[in-house]
Amino acid sequence: MxxxxxxxxxxxxxxxxxxxxxxxxxxxxxxxxxxxxxxxxxxxxxxxxxxxxxxxxxxxxxxxxxxxxxxxxxxxxxxxxxxxxxxAFAVMTRPGQMLDDASRLATHPVAHQQVKRWAGEHLPRAEFIPASSNAAAAKMVADGAADVAVAPERAAALHGLEVHARGVADxxxxxxxxxxxxxxPALPAPTGDDRTAVVFRTRNEPGALVRVLQEFAARGVDMTRIESRPTREEPNTYDFFVDLAGHADEEAVAGALEAGAAHTTRLRLLGTWPRAARGPQPQPSAWSSCSSSPK
Amino acid sequence: MxxxxxxxxxxxxxxxxxxxxxxxxxxxxxxxxxxxxxxxxxxxxxxxxxxxxxxxxxxxxxxxxxxxxxxxxxxxxxxxxxxxxxxAFAVMTRPGQMLDDASRLATHPVAHQQVKRWAGEHLPRAEFIPASSNAAAAKMVADGAADVAVAPERAAALHGLEVHARGVADxxxxxxxxxxxxxxPALPAPTGDDRTAVVFRTRNEPGALVRVLQEFAARGVDMTRIESRPTREEPNTYDFFVDLAGHADEEAVAGALEAGAAHTTRLRLLGTWPRAARGPQPQPSAWSSCSSSPK
Structure with missing residues (x-):
């Protein structure tokens, strides 16, 4: 088994x-x-x-x-x-529903931000109804609580909906x-193109963050991303999330983390992993309409 | 006039x-x-x-x-x-409504996160209904679309609602x-305790951000906050928002900005202003109940 x-x-x-x-x-x-x-x-x-x-x-x-x-x-x-x-999203309705007649458009608010221009042109009369997820929007259409959903294409198959357009994204x-x-888990083996993420907190004193970042830069370790989040424990203190190029077992990265940690009050490895391949993916330069569309 | x-x-x-x-x-x-x-x-x-x-x-x-x-x-x-x-929030209903009987709690989702524990204890049977703002939640209660709203106290007066508790925050x-x-506008005059904010973009190359921050640190200019946002123009590029302690006309800050700008592809002053006084404000350590509450 x-x-x-x-x-x-x-x-x-x-x-x-x-x-x-x-x-x-x-x-x-x-x-x-x-x-x-x-x-x-x-x-x-x-x-x-x-x-x-x-x-x-x-x-x-x-x-x-x-x-x-x-x-x-x-x-x-x-x-x-x-x-x-x-x-990129698919636009879906109950079978036989015409887009021109759709008056209620359901999708997640973040998805709505990403298709607002398209919806303005193609669904000018549809009122936006926020859904808790794109997939929930498809279910709302299946249940009759909305006329048209903007969702991943897979949601249409799951809910028996008709796809009118795919690859939709402003x-x-x-x-x-x-x-x-x-x-x-054990750290994955180095591949030669890895990423390492850490989260750390510094003392609330001038230059504290820069001292950590300098340890990375001094060893030629590239920081590909930095984000801060409030600690929720003390006002004006932050957790810094940093992504580095390289594997945590490589000498430069390991040395940078050890030296950087000395300037923090806490530093935790969030992980090390092979960088995602940027393979060919659908990148619509224009919106594709489907042959199955009734329009 | x-x-x-x-x-x-x-x-x-x-x-x-x-x-x-x-x-x-x-x-x-x-x-x-x-x-x-x-x-x-x-x-x-x-x-x-x-x-x-x-x-x-x-x-x-x-x-x-x-x-x-x-x-x-x-x-x-x-x-x-x-x-x-x-x-901190006020809890309000239509006049005469008992909290024990409330089955629909309206508030903004962010506010809901901040009062979840309180609501779990005091409104265990109330279902959460997301509102587009806290003030809109109060209007929903006034209109009968919800039973209880969590909102700024001022919203109760605006909508004729009864306040059951104030200072509510987990x-x-x-x-x-x-x-x-x-x-x-013209820059406000220095007060001796000011903040300066800039937004800048660096070349997408190793160490670019650190070189900017080093110019601040080298002049003793304290960075009180850093945030990054995607540029939406090129993948993996960010606008950095940095707050500095000091006035933009002070020598150290002005010098840091000029030197830092040389390492960026663009840098814009977002403003310089007097730091907010941290005066006494209501800081409830426990939730206060109101004498006007029917409970």
């Missing part, structure tokens, strides 16, 4: 996070929808799931702060992989990066 | 942003609710308002990214002042900082 590997992701079924989770091609994977990034990491921490998949950064909206806060609050969590998705460059998280 | 000074803020009436706007004590102020931080800054840019007031940072949720993106997108906007509010330390923005 094949072993089952449980993979927790932000559900319901049909979300981009599910699509990202499937990209990791985990043998024997059973995909378990949960209702937040924190719940996904809790499931891994409690041993109820083997992996969690969480969105961590979007090229339009920036950091996914719920994931960062959950990572900071879950000491056992380690990032072991990443994948990137081009974010910006052709919107991408979301997702991380694969496990509980205190 | 006294001149009218138009102050745009994120409405509707009764929001914390309105409360913050009133704190600036602007003579002849007429407060104009708008529907987003971007709309407030656009009104100032177009000359339709003299000032905008926008939330910029919360001690629990971090940066208010909609305000930061709007500041970056409005070259004429300059921060000229700031104020901080302790964030964390006693939640504070939000608001900025006052004008269109290309």
């Amino acid at each position: 094949a072993a089952v590997t449980r993979v927790a992701y932000l559900g319901p079924a049909g979300t981009f996070t599910e699509e990202a989770a499937r990209r990791f091609d985990i043998p024997g994977a059973q995909y378990v929808p949960v209702d937040s990034p924190a719940a996904a990491l809790s499931a891994v921490d409690a041993g109820e799931a083997d992996y969690a998949v969480c969105a961590i950064e979007n090229s339009i909206d920036g950091a996914v702060t719920t994931t960062m806060d959950a990572l900071a609050a879950t000491p056992s969590a380690r990032i072991v992989g990443e994948t990137e998705l081009a974010i 910006s052709g460059t919107a991408r979301t990066r997702f991380v694969l998280v496990a509980k205190q | 006294a001149a009218v000074t138009r102050v745009a803020y994120l409405g509707p009436a009764g929001t914390f942003t309105e409360e913050a706007a009133r704190r600036f004590d602007i003579p002849g102020a007429q407060y104009v609710p708008v529907d987003s931080p971007a709309a407030a800054l656009s009104a100032v840019d177009a000359g339709e308002a003299d000032y905008a007031v926008c939330a910029i940072e919360n001690s629990i949720d971090g940066a208010v990214t909609t305000t930061m993106d709007a500041l970056a997108a409005t070259p004429s906007a300059r921060i000229v002042g700031e104020t901080e509010l302790a964030i 964390s006693g330390t939640a504070r939000t900082r608001f900025v006052l923005v004008a269109k290309q």
Whole structure:
């Protein structure tokens, strides 16, 4: 009997996070929808799931702060992989519904931001109804609570909806990066193109952050990302999330982390993993209409 | 006839942003609710308002990214002042409604995060209904679309509601900082305790950010905050928002900005202003119940 590997992701079924989770091609994977990034990491921490998949950064909206806060609050969590998705949506209705007659457009508010221009041109009379997720929007259409949903294409198949257009996105460059998280795993072997993430807190004194970053720069370690989040413990104090180019076992990175840690009050390795390949993905320069569209 | 000074803020009436706007004590102020931080800054840019007031940072949720993106997108906007509010809520119903019987709790999702524990103890049977703002939640209660709202106390008076508790907040330390923005004003005079904000973009090359920050540190200029936002123009490029201690006309700050700018592809002064006094504000260590409560 094949072993089952449980993979927790932000559900319901049909979300981009599910699509990202499937990209990791985990043998024997059973995909378990949960209702937040924190719940996904809790499931891994409690041993109820083997992996969690969480969105961590979007090229339009920036950091996914719920994931960062959950990572900071879950000491056992380690990032072991990443994948990137081009974010483009399918437009779907109940079979036979004409787009011209649609008066209620359901989608997640973040998705709505990314298709506002398209909707203004193609659904000028449709009122926006916020949904708790894109996949939930598709269900609202199936249930008759909305006329048209903007969602990942997979949601149409799940809910028996008709796709009118795919590859819909006002910006052709919107991408979301997702991380694969496990509980205190062995570090993956270096591949020659890796990323390392840490979270640290500095003393609340002038120059404290710069002293840490200088240790990275002095060793030629490139910082690919820095984000700050309030600690929620003391006013005007922050946790800094830093991504570095390189593997945590490489001499320069290991030395930078050791030297940098001396300038912090705490520093934790969030993980080290192979950088995502930037393979060819659908990057619509224009919106494609489907032959099955009634329009 | 006294001149009218138009102050745009994120409405509707009764929001914390309105409360913050009133704190600036602007003579002849007429407060104009708008529907987003971007709309407030656009009104100032177009000359339709003299000032905008926008939330910029919360001690629990971090940066208010909609305000930061709007500041970056409005070259004429300059921060000229700031104020901080302790964030604590009032709990309100239609007159005569008992909390025990309330089954629908309306508030903004961010506010809901900040009162979840209180609601779990005091309104265990109430289902959460997301509202577009706390003030809108109060209106929902007035209109019968919800039974109880969590909102600024002022919203109760605006909508004829009864206050059952005030100073409600799961964390006693939640504070939000608001900025006052004008269109290309003269820099306020130095007070000896000022803040300066800039936004800059670096070349996408190793060590670029550190070189800028080193120019600040080398002159003893303290960085009190750093945030990054995707540029939305090129993948993996960021605008960095940095707050510095000191006035932009002080020699150390001016020198740091000039030297730092040389390492950037663009750097813009977002403003220089007197630091907010941290005066006594209601900081409830426990929740206060009101004598007018029917409970």
